[in-house]
Amino acid sequence: MKNFEFRNPTKIIFGKGTEKEVGKECARYAKKVLLHYGAGSVIRSGLLDKVKKSLEEAQVEYVELGGVKPNPRISLVREAIELCKKEEVGFILAVGGGSVIDSAKAAAMGIKYDGDVWDLYAKKAEPVGAVGVGVVLTIPAAGSESSNSSVLSNEEEGLKRSCDSDDIYPKFSILNPEITYTMPRYQIACGCVDIMAHIMERYFTQTPNNGVSDRMAEALLKNMIHFAPKALAEPENYDYRAEIMWNGTLAHNNLINCGRQADWASHPIEHELSAEYDMAHGGGLAIIYPAFMKYVYRQRLPQFIRFATEVWGVEYDRDDAEATAYEGIVRLEAFFRSLGLPTRLEDAGIEADDAKLHFLAKRCDRNELGKVGHFVELETEDVEAIYHLAKKEG
Amino acid sequence: MKNFEFRNPTKIIFGKGTEKEVGKECARYAKKVLLHYGAGSVIRSGLLDKVKKSLEEAQVEYVELGGVKPNPRISLVREAIELCKKEEVGFILAVGGGSVIDSAKAAAMGIKYDGDVWDLYAKKAEPVGAVGVGVVLTIPAAGSESSNSSVLSNEEEGLKRSCDSDDIYPKFSILNPEITYTMPRYQIACGCVDIMAHIMERYFTQTPNNGVSDRMAEALLKNMIHFAPKALAEPENYDYRAEIMWNGTLAHNNLINCGRQADWASHPIEHELSAEYDMAHGGGLAIIYPAFMKYVYRQRLPQFIRFATEVWGVEYDRDDAEATAYEGIVRLEAFFRSLGLPTRLEDAGIEADDAKLHFLAKRCDRNELGKVGHFVELETEDVEAIYHLAKKEG
Structure with a gap:
C-alpha cells in the first residue's frame, strides 16, 4: 500500500x-x-x-x-x-x-x-x-x-x-x-458505463497489497452490474435509481484509489473521441474499455483473472488462465451491449481512417510520465493499436 | 434506501x-x-x-x-x-x-x-x-x-x-x-473484532434496498477475514497492518451506514460488560456478537443467509435455509476463536450469576425508541437471554 x-x-x-x-x-x-x-x-x-x-x-x-x-x-x-x-x-x-x-x-x-x-x-x-x-x-x-x-x-x-x-x-x-426519472434511456446507459469506468480506472493498478480498495471497487462494480439493467428496465423505480446515483458518487470521490496508483488510460483515450466527434463520454468509454483491455490483458494476467472471477463470477480454468482472464473482458463487453450501447466505432457511426486514428493517438493527453496511463504505460503506437481494436468487429 | x-x-x-x-x-x-x-x-x-x-x-x-x-x-x-x-x-x-x-x-x-x-x-x-x-x-x-x-x-x-x-x-x-507493530497479540485480536463489529452493527439492518452499503460492508468484512490472521501471524508485516488500520477507519467513518438504519444492539450490550468488569471492548464483543446472532437469526433469516453466503462463502442449502444462516454464525465464532479470543463469559473468567446478568440487562443503554438495537428491537428480557447464551458452552 x-x-x-x-x-x-x-x-x-x-x-x-x-x-x-x-x-x-x-x-x-x-x-x-x-x-x-x-x-x-x-x-x-x-x-x-x-x-x-x-x-x-x-x-x-x-x-x-x-x-x-x-x-x-x-x-x-x-x-x-x-x-x-x-x-x-x-x-x-x-x-x-x-x-x-x-x-x-x-x-x-x-x-x-x-x-x-x-x-x-x-x-x-x-x-x-x-x-x-x-x-x-x-x-x-x-x-x-x-x-x-x-x-x-x-x-x-x-x-x-x-x-x-x-x-x-x-x-x-x-x-x-x-x-433522474426523466433521463433518456441512452443517457442512463452512458452514465452507468461512465460510473463503471471510474471504478475500473482505479481498480486496474500495479500497486500491490491494496486489499481494502480492491474489495471496495469490486463491491461497487458488482452493484452496478446488479442494478444498471434494473434501472433501465424500470426508470421510475426509486430504489434502483438511488443505487446508481450513490454508486456513481462513490466511484469518483477518490476513496477507492487510496493507497494505489490509479490507471487513467481509457479516459484520455476516450476524450479524443468525444473531442473529435462530440459523442457522449460514456458511449465512447463503452467502445474504448473493451479494446483497451484486449490490448493489455496478457501483460497483467493476475489482475484480469481477479476481475473475471470476483467481479463477473467466471470460473477459474486451471487449464487456461488466459482464457479465464479474457472471459471477464467478454462479459464486460456483452454487458455494455446489453445496456444498448455500441462497443465499436463503426457501430457508433464513426468512420475513422488510419490517418485520423494516428492523429488522435498522437494528440492524446499524456500524464506526468509522458505516457498514457499507469497500469500499462502506453505510447502513441499503443493508443493507436487500441483505436484500431475499437474500430470494428473481428 | x-x-x-x-x-x-x-x-x-x-x-x-x-x-x-x-x-x-x-x-x-x-x-x-x-x-x-x-x-x-x-x-x-x-x-x-x-x-x-x-x-x-x-x-x-x-x-x-x-x-x-x-x-x-x-x-x-x-x-x-x-x-x-x-x-x-x-x-x-x-x-x-x-x-x-x-x-x-x-x-x-x-x-x-x-x-x-x-x-x-x-x-x-x-x-x-x-x-x-x-x-x-x-x-x-x-x-x-x-x-x-x-x-x-x-x-x-x-x-x-x-x-x-x-x-x-x-x-x-x-x-x-x-x-502498531509493538501492540500485544491480544490487543491486535481485540481490535480486529471491534472493527468487524463496527461493520456488522451497520450491516444488519431492516432497511431494504441498500445494495451499495451492503456490498461495501461485505467487502470490508471479507478484507478483515483475509488479513486479520495474517497480521497476527506476522505483526511486523507493513502491508498486513496497513490493511487492518485502513479497514478500521472505514468501518466506523459512517460511510457504510448511508441510507440505512444501523443496529447498535451489541455495542451497548457489551458496554455493560466492559463497564462492570473493565475488560477490553473487543474481547467483550467476541463474546456478545455470536450470542446476539444466535438469539435473533431466526427472526431475520434473509439477512443471515446473505451474511453466511456472501461473507463466509457458505453454500446455500436448499433443504435447510436456517442451517445455512446458522453456519455463518458458527464460522464467525470459530474465526474469533482462531484469533485467540474467548467467545464465552466463562472462558474470559467472568462468573456472573443470574441476578448480575439481570442487573446488567436492566442497566443496558436504550436508544431513542427505548429499546436496545434497531435490527431487532430488544427488551430487557431479550438482553438478559443474550447474556445467558454468552455465559458458557452448550
Whole structure:
C-alpha cells in the first residue's frame, strides 16, 4: 500500500425532496450566487423553478447563465467568469450533470486566476484557489458532484483536458434520485458505463497489497452490474435509481484509489473521441474499455483473472488462465451491449481512417510520465493499436 | 434506501513516517495544544518524543496530560477541561487509541459546555460545539480517528455511555501502520473484532434496498477475514497492518451506514460488560456478537443467509435455509476463536450469576425508541437471554 492523504469535504444530501434544501445550503456561503445550468430539460422538468423558489425563500440573490453543452466549452466558462466578476458573485450553483458541474468548477477557479482559465487545463499554470461550488445533480455519471476534478473542451483548439484541485470539491451536493426519472434511456446507459469506468480506472493498478480498495471497487462494480439493467428496465423505480446515483458518487470521490496508483488510460483515450466527434463520454468509454483491455490483458494476467472471477463470477480454468482472464473482458463487453450501447466505432457511426486514428493517438493527453496511463504505460503506437481494436468487429 | 446526509471532514494522513507531519497539521489550528495520551507505551516506543519534536519544529506550544486508561474515565476528562481552560489551549492532540481519542473528544466538547461534561453522555444536554481534535493513532480498533462519536465511563456511577456530535470529527488523523507493530497479540485480536463489529452493527439492518452499503460492508468484512490472521501471524508485516488500520477507519467513518438504519444492539450490550468488569471492548464483543446472532437469526433469516453466503462463502442449502444462516454464525465464532479470543463469559473468567446478568440487562443503554438495537428491537428480557447464551458452552 502506498502512503496517501484522503479528505473529501463535500456534504452529500441524498434522497427524496432534498432539492428543497438548496437555498438554505447556499445561504451558508453567499448572499448572491450564479445559477449555472445546461439546456431546457431543467426548465421543462420544473427543477429550475423549484431551485429558484428555494433560493428566494432563503433570501439568496442569483444571476443566471444557462446553455452549458455536453463536453462543456471554455467559451461559456469565460462568459461565466466575466458575469461573476461584474455581478460580484461569490458562489456558483450548478444545476445539472457533469458538464454543468465541470463548467461551474472551471469558472470558480477562473475567477481567482488572473490569466486565461484554459492555462489551468493546458497545465501552463496551477490553480490559485476557487470560489465555492454547490450542486443539484440531475445525471448520475461523471461523479463530479463529489470530486476534485473538472474536464473542459477548448473548441478552438479541438482539445479536451482535465484539471484537478482540492479547491473545487463542491461544498455540498444535493442528490435526489427522483430527478433522474426523466433521463433518456441512452443517457442512463452512458452514465452507468461512465460510473463503471471510474471504478475500473482505479481498480486496474500495479500497486500491490491494496486489499481494502480492491474489495471496495469490486463491491461497487458488482452493484452496478446488479442494478444498471434494473434501472433501465424500470426508470421510475426509486430504489434502483438511488443505487446508481450513490454508486456513481462513490466511484469518483477518490476513496477507492487510496493507497494505489490509479490507471487513467481509457479516459484520455476516450476524450479524443468525444473531442473529435462530440459523442457522449460514456458511449465512447463503452467502445474504448473493451479494446483497451484486449490490448493489455496478457501483460497483467493476475489482475484480469481477479476481475473475471470476483467481479463477473467466471470460473477459474486451471487449464487456461488466459482464457479465464479474457472471459471477464467478454462479459464486460456483452454487458455494455446489453445496456444498448455500441462497443465499436463503426457501430457508433464513426468512420475513422488510419490517418485520423494516428492523429488522435498522437494528440492524446499524456500524464506526468509522458505516457498514457499507469497500469500499462502506453505510447502513441499503443493508443493507436487500441483505436484500431475499437474500430470494428473481428 | 433512506434519505441521508453524509459529510466526513477528517483529513486522513496514512503511511510510513507520517507522524512527522503532526506539528505542521496542528499549526493550522492552534499555537498551543493539549498533548493527551495514555500509559507508558507511547513514551517507551519513542512516539511521544517524535510528536513533541514535530510540534517544536512547527513552533506549536503544548501542555501534557497522560494517564488515559482503557475505558476512559470522566474524572480525567474533567481534569483535561480544567487544564485547557487554565492554559488557554485551543486544540487537543490525542496520541493513542480509541480511549485517548474519546477522552480528547469529551474534553473538546466539555470546554465549550458550561455544565458538567457527563451531562452530554447522560443525554441531559446537547453538545454546544467543541475545540478541534487531532489524532496520531496507535491502535486500529475503535475507529474514533474518523468518527463523530465518543464513549466514556463514569466510574462513580458504573456507567459507560456514548455521545455523538459532528463537532468532534477529528480535523486530521495520522495513521502510520508501523506504529502498531509493538501492540500485544491480544490487543491486535481485540481490535480486529471491534472493527468487524463496527461493520456488522451497520450491516444488519431492516432497511431494504441498500445494495451499495451492503456490498461495501461485505467487502470490508471479507478484507478483515483475509488479513486479520495474517497480521497476527506476522505483526511486523507493513502491508498486513496497513490493511487492518485502513479497514478500521472505514468501518466506523459512517460511510457504510448511508441510507440505512444501523443496529447498535451489541455495542451497548457489551458496554455493560466492559463497564462492570473493565475488560477490553473487543474481547467483550467476541463474546456478545455470536450470542446476539444466535438469539435473533431466526427472526431475520434473509439477512443471515446473505451474511453466511456472501461473507463466509457458505453454500446455500436448499433443504435447510436456517442451517445455512446458522453456519455463518458458527464460522464467525470459530474465526474469533482462531484469533485467540474467548467467545464465552466463562472462558474470559467472568462468573456472573443470574441476578448480575439481570442487573446488567436492566442497566443496558436504550436508544431513542427505548429499546436496545434497531435490527431487532430488544427488551430487557431479550438482553438478559443474550447474556445467558454468552455465559458458557452448550
